[in-house]
Amino acid sequence: MQTRVIELDPLENNRRAIQEAAELLDKGEVVALPTETVYGLGADAFNAEAVARIYEVKQRPGFDPLIVHLHHAKLLDTVASVPAELSAVVTALTRQFWPGPMTLVLPKKEQVPDIVTSGLPTVAVRVPSHPVMRGVIKALGRPVAAPSANKFGHISPTSASAVKKELDGEIPLILNGGACSEGLESTIIRPQIDEKGRPVLFILRAGPISREQLKKIALVRKPQASTSAPGTDAETPHPDSPGQLTSHYAPGKPFILLEDPTSFQPVAGLRYALLCFEGDGTSELERSYDWEKIVEMSPGSGRLAEAAVRLFALMRQLDEDPEVDVIVAEPVSEIGIGVAIMDRMRRASSKRE
Ligand code: TXA
Ligand code: MG
Numbered sequence: 245m246q247t248r249v250i251e252l253d254p255l256e257n258n259r260r261a262i263q264e265a266a267e268l269l270d271k272g273e274v275v276a277l278p279t280e281t282v283y284g285l286g287a288d289a290f291n292a293e294a295v296a297r298i299y300e301v302k303q304r305p306g307f308d309p310l311i312v313h314l315h316h317a318k319l320l321d322t323v324a325s326v327p328a329e330l331s332a333v334v335t336a337l338t339r340q341f342w343p344g345p346m347t348l349v350l351p352k353k354e355q356v357p358d359i360v361t362s363g364l365p366t367v368a369v370r371v372p373s374h375p376v377m378r379g380v381i382k383a384l385g386r387p388v389a390a391p392s393a394n395k396f397g398h399i400s401p402t403s404a405s406a407v408k409k410e411l412d413g414e415i416p417l418i419l420n421g422g423a424c425s426e427g428l429e430s431t432i433i434r435p436q437i438d439e440k441g442r443p444v445l446f447i448l449r450a451g452p453i454s455r456e457q458l459k460k461i462a463l464v465r466k467p468q469a470s471t472s473a474p475g476t477d478a479e480t481p482h483p484d485s486p487g488q489l490t491s492h493y494a495p496g497k498p499f500i501l502l503e504d505p506t507s508f509q510p511v512a513g514l515r516y517a518l519l520c521f522e523g524d525g526t527s528e529l530e531r532s533y534d535w536e537k538i539v540e541m542s543p544g545s546g547r548l549a550e551a552a553v554r555l556f557a558l559m560r561q562l563d564e565d566p567e568v569d570v571i572v573a574e575p576v577s578e579i580g581i582g583v584a585i586m587d588r589m590r591r592a593s594s595k596r597e
Contacts, residue, residue, distance in 0.1 A: 247412050249404060252278070252421045258376055261419055266383035268417055274298050276393045276407045277380055278421030279372040281345045281430050281452065282400035282556070283407045284313070284390030285415070286380070289323070292357040295389050299359075301414050304396040309362040310389040311430070314371050315381040317342045323387055324350035324367050330435050333443040333462050337433070340461065343373035345426050345452040349434040360389050370430055376421050392429060399493050399563075399592070402427050402556045426452045427553035428584050433458065434467075450584035452552065493556075493592045495563040499571045501586075501593040505529050508572065517568040519558055521576050522546035529574050536568055541576070541585075548582045555585060559592065 250261045265275050265286075272294040274287045285302060287294035289312045299306060312323050317338045320326065326334045330350075337348065352367035361367050372378060381388045392400035393407045401407045404420035411418075431451030438444045444463045447455060458464045502508055505528060510516055515536040520527050523540035530538060539558050541551035562571045573589050576582045 245413055245416060247408065247415055247418060249408065249418045249420050252376055252419055254422065258379070258419075262376060262379040262383050265380045265417060265419055269294070269380070269384050269388065272297070273416055274301060276404070276411065276415060276418040277374075277377050277388075277390065278404070278419055278424065279313075279374045279377045279390075280424060281372070281426045281428060282402055282424055283393040283404065283418075284372075284377070284388075285393040285411070286313070286388040286390040288384060289313075289360055289387040289389035290355065290357065292359050295357060295359045298389065298391060301411060302391060302394070302396050304391065306359075307362050308391075308396075309364055309368065310360050310391050311347050311368045311370050312356065312360060313377065313381055313388045313390055314369060315378045317371050319387070320350075320369060321353075323353050323356050324348070324369055325353055326350055327437075329437050329441070330443055333435055333445075336461050337435070337445075337458075338371070341453055341457075342371040343378065344371070345373075345428075345430040346370065347430045347432045347449075349432060349448065366434070368432060374421065376419060380419075397494055399495060399556050399559050400429055402553075406557070406560055423553070423557070425553065427555060427557075428452055428581070428588065431458075431584070435462070438463070450587045452581055452584065454580040455583065456580060493559075493588050495559055495571060495592060497563055497569065497571055499559070499573065499589075499592045501573045501575060501589045502529065503575050505532065508533070514569040515567060516570045516572055517562050517565065519562060519571055519573040521551060521574050527574055529572075535572075537562070537565065548576060548580055548585065551576060552581045552585055555588065 252258045268275050269288050274297050277284050277286045287298050347368050347370040349366050349368050356367050394410045402424040404418050407418050431453040432449035434446040446467050517537040518535045521541050524544050576585050578586050
């Protein structure tokens with residue numbers, strides 16, 4: 245199959261490209277679409293066969309459910325049932341964070357095919373803010389199921405060229421909307437009523453909407469570790485957030501998140517690259533070793549939001565660099581979106597530790 249890439253014009257409405265993508269989705273094809281977080285591999289969420297094709301292209305295991313994307317929050321009740329006790333908190337969340345990088349896990353409506361939710365009674369829903377993504381969903385007239393547009397376990401693509409490297413020849417179309425403005429996948433939240441009858445937000449995946457922001461709306465908790473069966477290892481899917489395997493986001497090369505800089509023991513003959521936060525002499529780590537290469541997440545300014553936007557692209561760049569054997573990453577502070585950055589870097593490094 246030939247994969248066509250259509251270049252979008254940020255100053256234009258891109259109506260033809262949107263129409264073309266929607267027509268392919270309508271026919272049951274899967275296409276790669278830009279969102280503000282990462283590129284998505286979309287299919288008509290109400291077409292079980294088309295959704296099955298996503299799993300096939302991604303080589304994704306069937307136990308890992310997909311996010312359903314809507315073009316407007318008013319359509320939430322077409323895919324999810326909001327329990328009356330959660331109605332106020334869900335309204336507050338959607339008013340504040342949609343369209344945007346927030347995914348809500350809620351009881352699913354029957355018309356959502358089981359293959360979308362991997363048979364779970366809940367569905368993950370998001371209203372993205374990217375105008376082209378919303379345009380495509382609106383033109384299709386049905387919700388779009390879309391995981392990140394990478395092969396299972398790989399780093400999520402934040403550019404059309406990264407999608408092409410992952411899926412060239414396997415999908416008919418990629419809409420190129422340039423670099424994603426958030427750069428990390430959405431925050432996934434499951435609102436629930438606690439034992440005292442209060443609404444509580446469980447963060448199933450850290451992301452651009454931070455814990456601090458959510459705390460202004462309701463109590464926030466991490467899913468309890470006790471919900472995992474005792475003795476299970478990190479590769480076992482968490483029953484509440486089935487896709488959160490530790491080995492996600494793995495570059496092909498060894499990736500070491502150096503939480504304790506004194507523990508770094510380079511092996512002679514290997515070429516190490518440093519992925520540092522700010523650079524410009526601000527990090528001890530930078531001076532402590534003769535790095536083959538140094539790249540900065542937020543060069544010179546040390547802003548976590550910029551680091552989030554650039555993280556996956558830099559991880560891919562170092563992974564593809566023929567002069568680098570091992571990637572060493574400097575930790576960032578776990579404040580705001582720093583929590584999500586550290587989450588992704590821990591997952592990337594967990595595989596070989
Ligand atoms: O920003 C994003 O969320 C991007 C863009 C394309 O929207 N999508 C994305 O999708 O990151 P994906 O499939 O790579 O990650 C979705 C995550 C998985 O970890 C999955 O397990 C979880 O959402 N998920 C989906 N449905 C769920 C459910 N019913 N309950 C708990 N977790 C769920
Ligand atoms: Mg993914």
